[in-house]
Amino acid sequence: MKLKDVIKMLENFAPLSLAESWDNVGLLIDPCSSHEYEIKRALLTIDLTENVVEEATSKDCSLVISYHPPIFKSFKRLLQGNAKDRIIMKCIARGITVYSPHTCWDSVDNGVNDWIGSCFENKKIVPIVPNSLIQDAGMGRILTLSTPLSLTAICDILKSHLGIKHVRVGHKDNFDDSELVKTIAICAGSGGSLLNGVDADIYITGEMSHHDVLAAISEGRSVILSEHTHTERGFLKSVVNIFQDKCMGNIEFIVSEIDSDPLKTIS
Numbered sequence: 001m002k003l004k005d006v007i008k009m010l011e012n013f014a015p016l017s018l019a020e021s022w023d024n025v026g027l028l029i030d031p032c033s034s035h036e037y038e039i040k041r042a043l044l045t046i047d048l049t050e051n052v053v054e055e056a057t058s059k060d061c062s063l064v065i066s067y068h069p070p071i072f073k074s075f076k077r078l079l080q081g082n083a084k085d086r087i088i089m090k091c092i093a094r095g096i097t098v099y100s101p102h103t104c105w106d107s108v109d110n111g112v113n114d115w116i117g118s119c120f121e122n123k124k125i126v127p128i129v130p131n132s133l134i135q136d137a138g139m140g141r142i143l144t145l146s147t148p149l150s151l152t153a154i155c156d157i158l159k160s161h162l163g164i165k166h167v168r169v170g171h172k173d174n175f176d177d178s179e180l181v182k183t184i185a186i187c188a189g190s191g192g193s194l195l196n197g198v199d200a201d202i203y204i205t206g207e208m209s210h211h212d213v214l215a216a217i218s219e220g221r222s223v224i225l226s227e228h229t230h231t232e233r234g235f236l237k238s239v240v241n242i243f244q245d246k247c248m249g250n251i252e253f254i255v256s257e258i259d260s261d262p263l264k265t266i267s
Contacts, residue, residue, distance in 0.1 A: 001250040003097060004035035006042070006063065009246050014104035014111060018137055024069045029091045029098035039063045039097070042243075044236045045256040046229050048098065050083060053090050055258045062096060067232060069100035105235070109136035112188040115235045116204065119161035120154075120184070122146040128185060128198055140194050141186045148180035151222055154202060162230050166265050170213045170223040181222075188231040206231040229261045 007027060019025040043061035045052050048070040056064050070087055078085040091098055105111045107127075117125050123145050127138025149157075155167055183200040191205030192212035203216055206228035216223050240253045247253075 001039055001247055002035065003032060003037045003039050003063070006039050006247070006251060007035070007099065009243070010065070010099060010101065013242070013246070014101050014108040015134065016104060018104040018107040018131060018134065020103045020139070023103045024072050025100050025102050025104055027097070028066075028069060028071045028100050029088060029096070031092045031095050032097060037062075037097075039251055041252045041254065043254055043256055044240055045259040046233050046236070047259055047262075048087055049259070050087055050090070051258045052256050053087055053094075053096070055256060056096055057094055059254065061254070064091070064096055064098050066098055066100050067102060067105065067236070069102055070098060071100075103139070105239075106188050107131060107137050107139055108134075111137075112232055112235045113139075113141040113186050115238055116158075116161075116186050116188060116231055117141050117143050117184070119157050120145060120149075128187070128194060139187075140191070140198070142198070142200055143184040143186065145182055145184070148182045150177050150180060151175075151202065152177050154181060154184070154204075155224060158204065158224060158226065162226055162234055164226060164230050168225040170217050170225075172217055172220050172222070175222070189228050204231075227261055227263055233259070233261070 016026050039062050041061045042063040042065055043056045043059065044065045046067045048064060048066040078089055080086060106113055120143055123143045125141050125143050128140030128142055130138040155169060159167055181201045184202045184204055185195050185198045185200035187194045187205045190207050191203065192208040195203045195205060196212060202222045202224060204224045206226055208223060208225060213223050236255045240255055243253045
């Protein structure tokens with residue numbers, strides 16, 4: 001499948017206009033002389049590390065779809081002594097194209113935030129900040145449960161969905177687990193700024209600052225933190241099937257086996 005057609009499919013799935021103004025999305029590394037270049041296999045990853053570049057090379061993936069943009073801050077030079085620079089140079093030298101969707105996938109309908117919320121049944125789900133141009137898109141999600149759940153039950157459901165054993169939980173001093181939760185606010189990744197002051201019983205995100213957690217608890221809310229990329233990585237297994245169908249088998253999409261959360265919990 002031609003590179004230009006793969007990019008068109010990606011942008012149709014999640015238009016670049018959905019990205020936050022501070023983000024860096026779309027085609028970031030383009031080593032090919034023509035977008036007529038044929039892509040036979042694409043690797044999906046949350047983070048493009050040096051090890052993931054080696055994986056892409058070994059699996060003959062000429063396209064990497066990296067959820068987090070490997071190029072974010074501006075730079076004036078590329079040096080072998082800098083890991084991020086080496087990643088860029090290796091991709092160019094090996095003819096690996098890199099595309100990053102980041103907050104486009106967060107915002108789009110049936111994107112990352114909707115995937116997080118999909119583990120809860122019988123709910124109404126709407127964006128926290130709706131997109132003015134694209135229906136059902138926007139940043140974050142608020143779920144209203146038709147059958148309220150306890151905080152413990154929500155933690156168990158979330159851990160099972162994300163495929164993790166632990167979450168961090170904060171709650172008010174006089175917390176009682178018999179109190180049932182009706183509304184849940186969700187933000188993939190780092191949700192401190194988006195969730196701040198949102199009217200919901202529980203906030204679910206990957207990470208928040210110490211003071212953002214204190215502020216939420218002081219307002220009588222509970223907070224569930226699962227670590228940043230745990231809120232994002234599972235979505236790749238879902239979206240890879242969507243892309244495979246859209247491209248009708250003309251390109252193979254695979255999920256990185258090397259990519260993982262950089263933080264481990266030691267019991």
